Amino acid sequence: IKNSPLEHKILNTFTYYNDELHEISIYPFLxxxxxxxxxxxxxxxxxxxxxxxxxxxxxxxxxxxxxxxGGE
Known part of the structure; x- marks a missing residue:
């Protein structure tokens, strides 16, 4: 994000893999x-x-x- 505290920072990124989501090309991340x-x-x-x-x-x-x- 330009002109923000995140500019030029390295973020730790974690992805969640699931076969069903992979089939439709969706990859969640934090x-x-x-x-x-x-x-x-x-x-x-x-x-x-x-x-x-x-x-x-x-x-x-x-x-x-x-x-x-909670799984609702």
Missing amino acids: CYLDKELVAIGYLDNFDLDFIFLNDTHQIIIDERYLLQK
Whole structure:
């Protein structure tokens, strides 16, 4: 993110692999800066979509309400 605290930072990225999601080319991920969660998102084919994104100072995208709670 240009002109933000994340510019020129290296994020730790963790991906979740699932055979069913792989068949439809969806790859969820989490990104951390040090121990702070800065992004929840997924790759859908070649599109990058975010459910949550912050730059460590302010929330840029917050659509966590779309996530199911506790397997509901």
